[in-house]
Amino acid sequence: MRGLPGPRRHHPLRAGRRPLPSRHPAGRQLRPAVHLGRPARHGDLLLPLPPLALPVRRVQADVQPGIDAVNDQSKTAKKKKSAAAPKPKGAPAEAKKKKSLDPRQIVHADFLAAAAPGSSLPAPTMAEIAFAGRSNVGKSSLINTLVERKGLVRTGATPGVTRQINLFEARARDGATFHLIDLPGYGYARRSKAERTAWGDLIEGYLRSRVTLAALVILVDARRGLEEDDLELIQFVEEARDVQRRPVEVVIVATKIDKIGRSASRSATAAMAKRTGRKVLGFSSVTAEGRAELWALLRKVTLGAPEAAPEAAPEAAPEAKDVEPEPS
């Protein structure tokens, strides 16, 4: 390989030594007269040194990376190294381990059955928790968050996604098993009157007579607050339930609290609690805030046993896949 052209500058560490002769880019040695130790004679190459600054910089830039390039390279190498290096084991691993040992962790969740108007659900076999509320309030998303499965229940940005009564099963690590019932939403004006009547009858029939219904969670958008439909539903469950049936625990949940500030969410839940005389829980399917508290309450009302104090295991937040419109 041809030697690199360029000036060999007189280095302070080589003081006293004769500087090495420079090479012309073309390969011919330059022997400036000052290094010959005698007066210049005919034939000596006395050409002035070519302006090396520009070519040298160019050549050096081609072959030797400049300091910035070196720094960039070492940064990239460090990045690659840190990406390849195993993540430090510490708090997250501990939290994961703790969570995997949590007896309340959902180890199994599946779709079981559906009932549209004119059909019915399978015969009841165990305690059921139903979720009701206006269309688009976040019922299906809440079920996904509760069971920590992103796509178990279909959700959508437009109202009217759930069009039948869907029955899901969820089993916790400690063996406690629940049936979760996703109900179609109400208050969706774009349905025909006949459709609304049919769905109303279906939901009312379910709420009135399902023997195993233990709890009804009524979801209310924290930004909208309680509306006439919600209050009617609460009244319906309190009054219309057959006296021979198991009493239903009504739980009110204010949804989408991630969309409003903490203090706005607190005053929204307080206003709902005052109006209904019931405890109201805040919930977000985006951040999973309120999940542990809601599960604890639902387990308590369905299993009848007091819930152990929840461990501080971090919640996995499922992504809200759909872009949701502002409430109309």
Ligand SMILES: Nc1nc2c(ncn2[C@@H]2O[C@H](COP(=O)(O)OP(=O)(O)OP(=O)(O)O)[C@@H](O)[C@H]2O)c(=O)[nH]1
């Ligand atoms: N920011 C935010 N968006 C949410 C939350 N919960 C649900 N959404 C969004 O709200 C929209 C409606 O959610 P769904 O769970 O399908 O609502 P639904 O009550 O089941 O609706 P219907 O089946 O039509 O009655 C979707 O775009 C969700 O991503 C939440 O807690 N926070």
Ligand SMILES: [Mg+2]
């Ligand atoms: Mg739904």
